[in-house]
Amino acid sequence: MRILVVEDEPTVARALHEGLAAEHYDVVVAHTGEEGFFYANAEIFDVVVLDLMLPGRSGLEVLATLRKRGLQTPVLILTAKDAVEDRVRGLDSGADDYLVKPFAFPELLARIRALLRRGRVDQVLRLKAGDLEMDLVTRTVTRGHRVLELTAREFELLAYLLRHQNQLVSREMLSHDVWQEPARATPLDNVIDVHIARLRKKVDHEFATKLIHTVRGVGFILREGAPS
Amino acid sequence: MRHHWPGHSVRVRLTLWYTAALTVVLVLYAGGVLVFLQHRLATELDRQLHDDFEVAEQMVERTPEGGVRWRTAPHHEGRESGASTEQRQWVEVWSPEGHLLYRSPALGNTALGPVPVWSQAAQGSASRTVPGDHQLRLLQGAYTVGGLPVVIRVARSEAPLRHALRTFLLVLVLGLPLAVALAGVGGYALARRVLAPVGWMADQARRITVERLGERLPVANPADELGQLAAVFNDTLARLERSFAQMRRFTADASHELRTPLTAIRSVGEVGLRTPRDAQTYREIIGTMLEEVDRLRHLVEGLLTLSRADAGSIQLTPEPVDLVALAREVAHHLGVLAEEKHQSLAVEATQPVSVWVDRLVLRQALINVVDNAIKYSADKATIRVVVSEHQQGATLAVIDTGPGIAPQHRAHVFDRFYRVDTARARELGGTGGTGLGLSIARWAVEIHGGRIELESEEGQGSTFCMVLPASTSPPSSGRAMLDHARRG
Numbered sequence: 069m070r071i072l073v074v075e076d077e078p079t080v081a082r083a084l085h086e087g088l089a090a091e092h093y094d095v096v097v098a099h100t101g102e103e104g105f106f107y108a109n110a111e112i113f114d115v116v117v118l119d120l121m122l123p124g125r126s127g128l129e130v131l132a133t134l135r136k137r138g139l140q141t142p143v144l145i146l147t148a149k150d151a152v153e154d155r156v157r158g159l160d161s162g163a164d165d166y167l168v169k170p171f172a173f174p175e176l177l178a179r180i181r182a183l184l185r186r187g188r189v190d191q192v193l194r195l196k197a198g199d200l201e202m203d204l205v206t207r208t209v210t211r212g213h214r215v216l217e218l219t220a221r222e223f224e225l226l227a228y229l230l231r232h233q234n235q236l237v238s239r240e241m242l243s244h245d246v247w248q249e250p251a252r253a254t255p256l257d258n259v260i261d262v263h264i265a266r267l268r269k270k271v272d273h274e275f276a277t278k279l280i281h282t283v284r285g286v287g288f289i290l291r292e293g294a295p296s
Numbered sequence: 297m298r299h300h301w302p303g304h305s306v307r308v309r310l311t312l313w314y315t316a317a318l319t320v321v322l323v324l325y326a327g328g329v330l331v332f333l334q335h336r337l338a339t340e341l342d343r344q345l346h347d348d349f350e351v352a353e354q355m356v357e358r359t360p361e362g363g364v365r366w367r368t369a370p371h372h373e374g375r376e377s378g379a380s381t382e383q384r385q386w387v388e389v390w391s392p393e394g395h396l397l398y399r400s401p402a403l404g405n406t407a408l409g410p411v412p413v414w415s416q417a418a419q420g421s422a423s424r425t426v427p428g429d430h431q432l433r434l435l436q437g438a439y440t441v442g443g444l445p446v447v448i449r450v451a452r453s454e455a456p457l458r459h460a461l462r463t464f465l466l467v468l469v470l471g472l473p474l475a476v477a478l479a480g481v482g483g484y485a486l487a488r489r490v491l492a493p494v495g496w497m498a499d500q501a502r503r504i505t506v507e508r509l510g511e512r513l514p515v516a517n518p519a520d521e522l523g524q525l526a527a528v529f530n531d532t533l534a535r536l537e538r539s540f541a542q543m544r545r546f547t548a549d550a551s552h553e554l555r556t557p558l559t560a561i562r563s564v565g566e567v568g569l570r571t572p573r574d575a576q577t578y579r580e581i582i583g584t585m586l587e588e589v590d591r592l593r594h595l596v597e598g599l600l601t602l603s604r605a606d607a608g609s610i611q612l613t614p615e616p617v618d619l620v621a622l623a624r625e626v627a628h629h630l631g632v633l634a635e636e637k638h639q640s641l642a643v644e645a646t647q648p649v650s651v652w653v654d655r656l657v658l659r660q661a662l663i664n665v666v667d668n669a670i671k672y673s674a675d676k677a678t679i680r681v682v683v684s685e686h687q688q689g690a691t692l693a694v695i696d697t698g699p700g701i702a703p704q705h706r707a708h709v710f711d712r713f714y715r716v717d718t719a720r721a722r723e724l725g726g727t728g729g730t731g732l733g734l735s736i737a738r739w740a741v742e743i744h745g746g747r748i749e750l751e752s753e754e755g756q757g758s759t760f761c762m763v764l765p766a767s768t769s770p771p772s773s774g775r776a777m778l779d780h781a782r783r784g
Contacts, residue, residue, distance in 0.1 A: 170593055239590075247629075250656060257590075258667075262632040284579070285586020 070094040072113040074104030101125030120147040135162035142183040174236035195230035198292045222267045229290040238287035307487045314483040326468045337457040345435040348450040352387045358442035364389045364397040390447040412447045509537040549713035557588040598732035605739045612654040620645040623681045626662045637675045645683040649690045661740035664733035665694045665760045673698035689766035700754040710738040
């Protein structure tokens, strides 16, 4: 999977390069709009991560030109402007998704995976991690032979963690995707922490293998064994 | 452009208006005087003609030949008196048939107008101005001289009258511009004198800068217009000073709040790099740094929300919202936080209460206030969200049984970064700990034309009342509401 990252800020560009490479993506970094445009035209990528605030040619211009030329590659835009009009403008110019800076890296990974997955029908009826099993049809959760009693919110939360198992999940992702919280400034972190604590009590408390782990400062991860 | 120009402009305009008005008044007055004078002179002339006519009646006598002649005074030796009046007066005597019987020598061969018509003369004496070069005023009437009916005509020249009027007009034409010019100069000087304090005030005002907002304009006489202006200006200055002070405090607070996590990130990082450590310790260090970054992010987002609110760039999308449902949703959302502290969080309402608001904005406000109540109330406390409707609108009251807020803090709890107990807030940390939650709540309520109030008694708990105005239709625009909120 090849990803083109167009980002002028060197530190952010390097972090993106390293982080994505660590996830086994083939990463090409362009530092200006012109360079990005050149790469996007010359080579084939699976996803383009495009910063909007670029020196020279702005991200929006690059995007609009690329789309005019018929480029179909999914584009994820990064923007420091989270005003609604800016997002709308980005999506109108042909972006497939957007992420507002400062973003959490796990969220970027999740969005990229979603873009790569796009078009494929995701007909999952059962989710599984180790001896934890979730039936999405009957909405039952079992661990080993034991049935776990979860509230609706806990069920949604666990399903989300299971879908993203072995991947870091930030509080923003949970706030946005599980709580469907539209505003970023709403203080939900405490609420999420409490729900995670309760879920962990039900899922992990009486079992030797812990599945839900907290990664300090980042978020949560569901996996067998400690986070590496 | 000279900076004094506006002052001059008013002065010049005042003078111009003043002079124009004066000119109109003077012209009307002069015209009136002229008409009056002409009337008076004409009346005087007519009176003299009547005298002349009477003299002529006395002096005219019949000659034996059947003609008419000027009589010589019977009581006088010679014809001195009669002759002199005969010399001076313009008299004609006509027969009813239109034959000239007598013409005074002063007239020579000049006729006093056309031949008189008997029927007109018989109707009585009347004076009229005879058209022609001589400018005569003429009086004629019927009379009988020794049994002979005649028409006596007397006349006087209008030249003196016209001359007097002409002289008067000349005086006016020459004098009026002079008077107007003098009045203009006087008016200009007066205007300058009256407006002088304005320039002086402007100078004073120019001296007042951002650094010296404490200064005020001296108010000479609070009762007059300029005094009122100075008072209004001083009032504005006072408000400006307050808002500048507020802004300065806010900037200081904000930089402090931003520096704290930055300092933490820096020192944790620096200390971490000092000696080699194992992977787990590094993970902890980076985790701590990321937590501080998160705090910083929440802070920046809160500040951004408020600065957009200040700039009025947040577009509201009002819709009918059931406050009871909204309160239930928020309670459901934050319920777990209360449960963790074994608090009871309940919504009390008797009926649905609908108001026209931006749902997300109001929801944020309610979340902030309820979150605040949960955070600052002790374990096992009771928190009630009471929704009620009244004449003026609707009220969302968040009532807790917490420690209450001391009187000296009450006025400030809605200020940005204001914390009743700094240490406790730090310890609570997290998202509501930015010190901006209640500021955002206040903005959210006020932008809807409502108000947020705090009632509190130490040891008895606090009540945050969000009062929203009743509106059955959508407000005209977000901008209007914003203006309303700012005025309030």
